[in-house]
Amino acid sequence: MKKGINYFIYSLIFIIIISMFYLLIHSKKTERNVYEKIADGKKVNYLIVGDSIGRSSGASNSHHKWFQLVERGLTKKYGGDFSRHLVVQSGATAFEGLYKLKNNLSKDIDLVFIVFGENDRKYMDNKQFYFFYQSLLDEIVIRFPHAELVTITESSLDYEEFIDVIKQLSKDYYATNIDMRIPFRKSRLSTERLTSDLVHPNDYGYYLYAQEVINTIETAIREKKTVLTSSIPLNEVSSLQMNTIYPYHSIDPSFQNNKGYYTSNQIGSNIAYHFSGSFLGLNVIRSEKGGMLDVFIDDNYVTTISTWWPFKKERSLYVTSGLTNQVHTVKFQISANKSRYNITDQQLIQISSIITN
Numbered sequence: 001m002k003k004g005i006n007y008f009i010y011s012l013i014f015i016i017i018i019s020m021f022y023l024l025i026h027s028k029k030t031e032r033n034v035y036e037k038i039a040d041g042k043k044v045n046y047l048i049v050g051d052s053i054g055r056s057s058g059a060s061n062s063h064h065k066w067f068q069l070v071e072r073g074l075t076k077k078y079g080g081d082f083s084r085h086l087v088v089q090s091g092a093t094a095f096e097g098l099y100k101l102k103n104n105l106s107k108d109i110d111l112v113f114i115v116f117g118e119n120d121r122k123y124m125d126n127k128q129f130y131f132f133y134q135s136l137l138d139e140i141v142i143r144f145p146h147a148e149l150v151t152i153t154e155s156s157l158d159y160e161e162f163i164d165v166i167k168q169l170s171k172d173y174y175a176t177n178i179d180m181r182i183p184f185r186k187s188r189l190s191t192e193r194l195t196s197d198l199v200h201p202n203d204y205g206y207y208l209y210a211q212e213v214i215n216t217i218e219t220a221i222r223e224k225k226t227v228l229t230s231s232i233p234l235n236e237v238s239s240l241q242m243n244t245i246y247p248y249h250s251i252d253p254s255f256q257n258n259k260g261y262y263t264s265n266q267i268g269s270n271i272a273y274h275f276s277g278s279f280l281g282l283n284v285i286r287s288e289k290g291g292m293l294d295v296f297i298d299d300n301y302v303t304t305i306s307t308w309w310p311f312k313k314e315r316s317l318y319v320t321s322g323l324t325n326q327v328h329t330v331k332f333q334i335s336a337n338k339s340r341y342n343i344t345d346q347q348l349i350q351i352s353s354i355i356t357n
Contacts, residue, residue, distance in 0.1 A: 033227040034110040034148045035220045041079030049097045050115030052090035058200030069210030093120045094132040095318040109144040117157045126161035128321045135240040137173045148227045149175035155184045156199045174228035183208040246353045249274045261350040270333040279321035281355030287312040291347030292335040308339035
């Protein structure tokens with residue numbers, strides 16, 4: 001009798017251990033990757049960090065936006081539900097995308113699309129682009145370690161050095177790179193037929209974008225693709241520090257504080273800041289009355305920034321990078337030059353703060 005009881009106890013312990021072991025193994029699979037979720041018709045949270053093409057500028061209406069087309073196409077085939085999160089801004093660079101992402105509360109993301117390059121090449125060289133694109137990928141990996149990353153090479157981007165940066169970093173971060181120049185070429189249609197302004201895709205252009213994304217996702221589902229982002233050691237990536245500095249060093253009397261923005265319309269007026277860091281950005285309001293700023297760092301001219309925009313919008317603009325990591329003084333001076341798009345009689349400047357590390 002005692003022997004039977006002992007056997008029963010040992011058997012029960014064995015069953016409990018096996019059950020615990022089974023649960024331990026399968027609990028790791030409860031967080032299915034995005035391709036399994038799509039195929040099983042589950043809810044998918046996805047994020048787009050990007051510029052005007054990221055937000056589908058150029059589409060005639062919301063039904064023709066590339067991400068809307070992707071959602072409808074995948075839902076029609078697999079069912080499920082897509083929850084969209086957007087950190088996008090027309091005219092944005094990877095610098096601005098990174099700064100905005102740091103101030104975004106999105107979480108539990110399964111899939112991230114990164115859409116930059118076309119604007120970046122206007123303001124920085126390929127090495128500076130590499131630095132901020134890599135910093136953006138680092139931030140995404142830290143915040144969403146189990147998400148699949150998809151980098152998009154924009155159809156309008158023709159700077160090979162920037163294209164190579166996207167390809168190389170995509171490989172380094174196990175991201176899927178989709179080169180949208182390829183479906184545009186395969187269509188054998190002219191740029192005029194595929195875009196609304198020679199840069200932004202039109203409705204058919206965004207249809208090609210959507211089909212390329214859908215085809216990529218369906219191929220990954222068929223091949224049971226593994227999401228490798230989580231295999232990147234988190235101790236090998238770091239979040240780039242981006243500090244917002246409000247106190248100015250000196251300011252001309254013409255600048256008046258208007259709801260947190262130092263505002264002036266007087267040519268030649270300037271505002272200066274002390275900062276210590278290797279890069280510099282600027283928080284401004286861009287508007288149809290926006291003027292231009294000449295930027296001087298340590299008394300050396302660096303660049304001229306336009307704050308014109310067709311409508312009023314808070315923006316975080318890239319200024320420069322590659323600076324020596326020491327104390328600098330930057331002076332923003334209202335330029336006598338005027339954007340050719342500004343048809344008003346004003347050259348308004350509205351500055352709230354600078355961004356540095």
